[in-house]
Every structure is written in structure tokens, then in C-alpha cells.
Amino acid sequence: MVSVAFSDKYFNSLLKLTPNEQSQANKAVMLFQQDPQHGGLHYEKLTAYKDNKLRSIRANQDVRIILAAAEKEDLYLMLYVDHHEPAYHWAAKRKVEINPSTGSVQVYTVEEGVQSEGSKSSGIPDQPGLFDAVRDRQLLQLGVPEDSLPLVRSMRIEADLENARDRDQIPPDAYEGLFMLLAGATFEEAYNEVVPAEPEAVDTEDFIAALARPESQAHFAVAEDEEALKAVLNQSLEKWRVFLHPAQRRLAIGKKNGPVRVLGGAGTGKTVVAMHRAKWLVENVATEQNKVLFTTFTRNLATDIQQNLNKICSQDALQRIEVINLDTWVISFLKKQGYDYGLLMDSREERRLWEQAYSEKPASSALSMAFFQEEWARVVQPQSIGNVEEYKKASRIGRGTRLNRQERVDIWPVFERYRHLLASNHLKETDDAYRDARTLLEAQPDLRPALCSVIVDEAQDMGTQAFMLIRALVPAGPNDLFIVGDGHQRIYGKNKVVLGQCGIDIRGRSARLKVNYRTTDETRRLAVGILEGISVDDLDGGEDSQAFYHSLMHGPAPQIHCFASIDEQAEAIVEQISVHKFAPEACCAIARTRKEVDALKSSLESRQQSCHVLDGRSAQTAEGAINLATMHRVKGLEFDTVFVASTNRGLVPLEFVVDGAADPVTRRQRENEERALVYVSLTRARKLAYVYGYGVLSPWFDRD
Numbered sequence: 001m002v003s004v005a006f007s008d009k010y011f012n013s014l015l016k017l018t019p020n021e022q023s024q025a026n027k028a029v030m031l032f033q034q035d036p037q038h039g040g041l042h043y044e045k046l047t048a049y050k051d052n053k054l055r056s057i058r059a060n061q062d063v064r065i066i067l068a069a070a071e072k073e074d075l076y077l078m079l080y081v082d083h084h085e086p087a088y089h090w091a092a093k094r095k096v097e098i099n100p101s102t103g104s105v106q107v108y109t110v111e112e113g114v115q116s117e118g119s120k121s122s123g124i125p126d127q128p129g130l131f132d133a134v135r136d137r138q139l140l141q142l143g144v145p146e147d148s149l150p151l152v153r154s155m156r157i158e159a160d161l162e163n164a165r166d167r168d169q170i171p172p173d174a175y176e177g178l179f180m181l182l183a184g185a186t187f188e189e190a191y192n193e194v195v196p197a198e199p200e201a202v203d204t205e206d207f208i209a210a211l212a213r214p215e216s217q218a219h220f221a222v223a224e225d226e227e228a229l230k231a232v233l234n235q236s237l238e239k240w241r242v243f244l245h246p247a248q249r250r251l252a253i254g255k256k257n258g259p260v261r262v263l264g265g266a267g268t269g270k271t272v273v274a275m276h277r278a279k280w281l282v283e284n285v286a287t288e289q290n291k292v293l294f295t296t297f298t299r300n301l302a303t304d305i306q307q308n309l310n311k312i313c314s315q316d317a318l319q320r321i322e323v324i325n326l327d328t329w330v331i332s333f334l335k336k337q338g339y340d341y342g343l344l345m346d347s348r349e350e351r352r353l354w355e356q357a358y359s360e361k362p363a364s365s366a367l368s369m370a371f372f373q374e375e376w377a378r379v380v381q382p383q384s385i386g387n388v389e390e391y392k393k394a395s396r397i398g399r400g401t402r403l404n405r406q407e408r409v410d411i412w413p414v415f416e417r418y419r420h421l422l423a424s425n426h427l428k429e430t431d432d433a434y435r436d437a438r439t440l441l442e443a444q445p446d447l448r449p450a451l452c453s454v455i456v457d458e459a460q461d462m463g464t465q466a467f468m469l470i471r472a473l474v475p476a477g478p479n480d481l482f483i484v485g486d487g488h489q490r491i492y493g494k495n496k497v498v499l500g501q502c503g504i505d506i507r508g509r510s511a512r513l514k515v516n517y518r519t520t521d522e523t524r525r526l527a528v529g530i531l532e533g534i535s536v537d538d539l540d541g542g543e544d545s546q547a548f549y550h551s552l553m554h555g556p557a558p559q560i561h562c563f564a565s566i567d568e569q570a571e572a573i574v575e576q577i578s579v580h581k582f583a584p585e586a587c588c589a590i591a592r593t594r595k596e597v598d599a600l601k602s603s604l605e606s607r608q609q610s611c612h613v614l615d616g617r618s619a620q621t622a623e624g625a626i627n628l629a630t631m632h633r634v635k636g637l638e639f640d641t642v643f644v645a646s647t648n649r650g651l652v653p654l655e656f657v658v659d660g661a662a663d664p665v666t667r668r669q670r671e672n673e674e675r676a677l678v679y680v681s682l683t684r685a686r687k688l689a690y691v692y693g694y695g696v697l698s699p700w701f702d703r704d
């Protein structure tokens, strides 16, 4: 019995074979693991190739598996599988090496005849080299293989680097360092990103040690026994289950000395990290009595996460984790304590109460009702202000309207009345429920649920009271909190948090993911462009940035089009689905309001396109039906194709929301949220995104 490792590219090549060939290849690997010398496998050394570690075995008469042998260690790396000719062609120029600087296992092609001077990859000889300012020694430190130095020196334009990556001439870890340099990072920044923890002395022959490093595990999965082999073959179809980016793996595993915060643009695998963290915790820290709580902001994301955890955790481990959205948790907790309130969720009801409370406003005041609602959400609730004395002293930083002490005293009755109305209707706002639950836990610690850790996804939409409750749920200590979010996707504006002010100290334990695994770079760029110039917080009072955020996939730039009517827009959606043979259930048409979603639904249905509206309670989308959703509803989801629809002037940004702001600061906040909604919508697309509108297009997309 030998150990077998698979490269991620092995699975890419496997998936291109017929199902029958795939199963023959799987059988060959299983047999090989038991007995590499088995006669039926025709284990062969490939001589006269670039790398003398390369071997082949037969999956059938025609299909060959290319592997690299670390024979002394009884370890074999499965690299590629294909029909006879292309398989050997693939192997001819490949090398498998342990990089002497980074210690990672790298697979790359070596081309003859690339000179450091003279021959230029892009054929633009007069242009300076992309990396002229960087020394050879530094390139090697970033993990560029020595063989690839001439190629890197010959690069003149960005496309040269991308081409080299696509042709495997630059291994992915080295590409990342080079990409960062190109995007303006200093050598030190790039180096710290690629080699955050320098391996001790690297033994370039020790593949077992090399495969244990996170850099290698981003692209290799090891199966030491038959069970592990079956698991890898089974899980490999969904790469996120097996191959984590080194930055993701470092976050997911190991003891952490306190709360960890993970930021990252859309699609950078934050939820994936959070799920792997949960898996590590349930396997290494949690017990039956001391579980892991995985919380989300929205309900439908909790369901998705539960389903995905089922795929990576054993049945036994799943017993030690609870996935739930925070509102549901808090209400069920409070109900058990005899709490007799409902949560105020209905916006019409909320408006009705505010209208009554607003009647308490002094006649001399010109402040609008919108002002009071904002003031409540941004000042009174986050600071738990319960009386006029506290309100007089409250911090109002970031509010656009000044109020002196007397003015605060004058308007306080409006808030008092609103609170009274909530109480007499047996209603609580979610922030109240969070506060009540925390107060209960602090007064009676024995009520505290038995938890070793709380994981928080979508943290950007949880506010101060939510985090103060989360802090109270689990004692401060190692592995206590793992918080994942992205301020660029904050779409429920009432909430904004500074973790440090909630007793959550993340200093020295924070990371930002940069590789977008979901969206093509063309779609990502359009989405990021919508947020340009906006300052976004890092959940802890600082500023976040999207520097070095990039996608590795490419595709057509999103098509932007304005139609004459909603019917023409629907017609175009139906036509694109039919022309490109999209599976409708893998597409989603997203509009800003529920009313617009309904109008689009009617128009699509009148064209015999069945629809499935996502509303949080909806079941699986039936085959042949296109998903429809509001921009709020698609947070956390993903689809092959996305139609960001009805991006009309007045709807995007939603005029009455922005214009209803009581002051310029709130107006800007609301407009930023509208931008975030578009960013979220576009970044749901795995393959293609369309931006459609009708009448007059949104100024954000109107290029004329």
C-alpha cells in the first residue's frame, strides 16, 4: 500500500473524460494504491522527458494517468489523465519540484528557447520588462522556479503573466506574488502574502513534508489509505471541499488565541473558510456538551451552510454544531425564558408606529420622520439609550444634523412614545431582543448555552447589539469567535459595528482574502467599479480596501443594454437563455424591488418562461424555471448566469429611498447601500452577467 496525492488539475482532466473512462481511471488509482506493480497497470517510467520523476499507468487500452513518483517515500502524485497521445504530450514539458524558497510542490511547464533578453513574450521588444525593478533573487524568494526566470524577465504586458499562468509556465503560488507586484505591491507586501510563515529549511526531496504545507495543499490532496482515497475521489467535484487557498487553510485550522476577523470581497471564499473552521473546531475542540454555534444574518444562508457542512463533516461531528440565523436563535432562547414578544419585521407596521410616535414632535421642530427613524437606528438603539439623560450625553458622530442639548430634550418624547408603542403592541425590534437576551445571560450565567465557539457569517449586516450578544454567548478565550464579513456588501444599513466596542478584540488576528473563486474578472471589475470612491469600514472602525482583489477566471464582459419596455427586456432574457442553452434553473434575474420582480415574472410567464421567486421559504427551483429575486434576497447565493434586470433610472439607485434621507450624510449612506446592492447582485454570477434595463438606464450604467 502506498500513499497517493492528487493535484487539482488531475480532477480537471478527469472530468473531461467519459463517465466510463472516469470510473476506469478511479479503479486504476485504487488498484495502484494497493499494488503499484500490478501487471494490469503497466507502470512505466517516462524516459527522455523533462522530469525523470514522471511515470504513467494505464486506465484502459487508451487512457493514461501521468504521475510523479517519490519512490523512496512510497508517495505518488497523480497529475493528469487523458487519452494516450495528449497524455504523453502533456507530460513532455512538465516538471514537478519542491520550490526551494517556499517549500511548496509546484507543477509547471518548461519551454525551451525563452531568453531573458531579446525574445519577448508579447512581441513588444521596446517596452520595459514588467518586473525590471525586481531582482532575480527576489523573484526566486516569491516562489518563481529558476527555470521560469527567463520567461518572467521576458514579460512586457499584463497579458504575458496571465498567459504564462494559463499555460502552466508559472505555478499558481508564484503567479500570486507576481500579480501583487504588478498591482502595485512592494516586494515585502507580496512576499508576506505569498510566504507568511517561512518554512524551516526546505528539503527539496522531501515530498511528504512539502505536501503538508498549506501552499501545497492548495493544489494537492493526499490520500494515505483506501478510505481517504475514496473520500478524495468523492469530494473532488467540488473543489472547495478539498483544495483551500493557503490563506484560507491557515485561517481554518489550528488554535487561535482569541477572536478572528476575516474580510474579503465577494466570492473570496469567506463562507468556505467559516465552514472549514467549523469542521476543524468540531473535530478538535467541541464536545457533545460544548458545541459550535454557526450564525448567519439571513435564514436562507443558514440552510445552504447546513447542507454544505453535511458534505464535509461526519455525522458524528455534525452533532456538535448548530447552524442558525441569529434572529431565530434569539427568539427561541427568549421564548424558553417566558418572553412574550414578537419581533417587529413588517415594515408597514413599523411605519404605522412611527407615524404615531412622530406626533409627539414639538411643533417648533422641522425634523422629518425619516430623521427620527435614522436617529433611532443609528444612535438610540446601538447605544442602548433608555432615557433623556443618556440621550443628552450620547455620541452622534457621523450624523448629518447637529442637535444641542435642549433640542435633544425636546425631541426625546418621540423616541419614548415609539418605545411605548412597541411595548403596548407586544413587539420588540431585533436590537431590543438581542439586548434583552444579553442582559438575561449576564444576570444568569447558568442560562448561557454550552458553547466552545461561535462562528459569524455575513458580519457586515450584524450591528452592535448583535455582537454584544455574541460576545456574551461564549467566554473569552482561545477559539472563541470567528467572524467573517465584507463591508462592501452591507445592505441593511441600520447596522454597522465596531467590534472593539463590543468587547471583541481582534488585534493581531485578522486577515483579508483576495482571490475571487466565483466570478470572472470581467464581471468583478464592473461590480467593483460601482463602489469606486466609496469608503468602506473594516467592521472595527478602520477602513477596508479591495487592493489586490482579483479573479482567476475570465469570460465575456457583462452585456449592458437598455430596452424600450419591460416586455422587451423579458424577451431578451428568454432569448439569451435559449440561444446559449442555459439551464433556466441555474440563472437568476434580479431586480431592485419586489414589485419589479413581480412585473418581470408576469412578463416572463407570458412568454412561457416559468419562474421561481426566491423568498426565503422557497423550495428547490424546479427544472426549467428561472430564479427571480430582489437584490436583498440574493446575498450569499450564486448562479451560473445573472440578469441584473430593470436597472432603470429611478429604480437603481432606488430614488425614493435615497431622496427620503433626512440629511446629506444619511443620503450618502443610502446611496452607498444602493451601490452595495448592485455589487452584491453582479457578484452572484459564476459565468455570465447581464445588466438590463428599460426606458432610461440607471446613471451608473449609462455610458452615453
Ligand SMILES: Nc1ncnc2c1ncn2[C@@H]1O[C@H](COP(=O)(O)OP(=O)(O)OP(=O)(O)O)[C@@H](O)[C@H]1O
Binding pocket: 239, 240, 243, 244, 245, 248, 264, 265, 266, 267, 268, 269, 270, 271, 272, 273, 486, 489, 516, 517, 518, 635, 636, 637, 638, 683
Ligand atoms: N478554495 C476554493 N477552491 C475552489 N472554490 C472555492 C474555494 N473557496 C471558495 N470557493 C468557491 O467560491 C465561491 C464563493 O465562495 P464563498 O461563498 O465562500 O465566498 P464568500 O466570500 O462568502 O462570498 P460572498 O461574500 O460573495 O457571499 C463558491 O462557489 C465556493 O465554492
